[in-house]
Amino acid sequence: MSHLDWGLSGKTVIVTGATGAIGRAVAEGFAEAGCRVAVVDRDQIACDSTANALGGGHRGYGTDLRQIGQLPALVGRIETDLGLASVLVNIAGIILRTNDLFSVTEEDWDAQHDINLKALFFLTQAFAKRLADTGTPGSVINYSSQGALSGGLSGSVVYNATKGAITTMTRGMARSWAPLGIRVNSVAPGLVDTPMLKVPGQTEADREAMIRSIPMQRLGLPEDHVGVTVFLASDMARYMTGAMINVSGGLLMY
Ligand SMILES: NC(=O)c1ccc[n+]([C@@H]2O[C@H](COP(=O)([O-])OP(=O)(O)OC[C@H]3O[C@@H](n4cnc5c(N)ncnc54)[C@H](O)[C@@H]3O)[C@@H](O)[C@H]2O)c1
Structure with a gap:
């Protein structure tokens, strides 16, 4: 038995948010690992362009994931096109920053x-239903996000509450x-140095203070997340479930 068998080659992987900063890097990682990647994001043209850039055998699915009733059909279409997906990477997300907790609206919350x-x-x-039905x-x-533990700052509390819930739900699932x-x-x-990190009115001094708060003294990059995500999907992580892996340059340690 090989101890270093990733076991990913030929698998179908769904990556959501796959035309975004981290999502695209992660999609590239799975393509490099020999997987067929279903590139899922809001815009069909961006999805097609990302899928084509990954090479042959990948496909784009322009989808607004908030259309809940259409999600089983999306999984079905991917299965028809690329084969039964056995890896799902949920990266799609948004942050709506507010000045403080007093200015959060119901619309912000729901969005x-x-x-x-x-x-x-x-x-x-x-x-998971398709995996259960097929015994796969x-x-x-x-x-x-690290904010799942810290709670974030006043302008991102609701966003971080969704991230805390994701961590909790991950354990239950x-x-x-x-x-x-x-x-x-x-x-x-x-x-992570992506558009999501930009705070309106942020100065260069604010950015430098943010960097100084990180023990490794630099912001994360999208590509910093590829190895850990591919690892978690692989047979190398076969005895791991319910874990939350901190990829923060030491910003939080747990
Ligand atoms: N950037 C950071 O500092 C940071 C920190 C912690 C966690 N994260 C998390 O990492 C993930 C990726 O972040 P990013 O910085 O790459 O952000 P990003 O904005 O570049 O990517 C997010 C992607 O999600 C997609 N998306 C949003 N709503 C959608 C919808 N309704 N349907 C389909 N797709 C939708 C967007 O189109 C976008 O491509 C997010 O879940 C984010 O919360 C980011």
């Missing part, structure tokens, strides 16, 4: 919960589906 939490739950449910083992990786051979883990990025 962030609808994509970050509700869509993630129902897509994972549809994905699989793996889910949910993108949380992991426990529920372990007997089916479906592993569920989460990744918690720290401060």
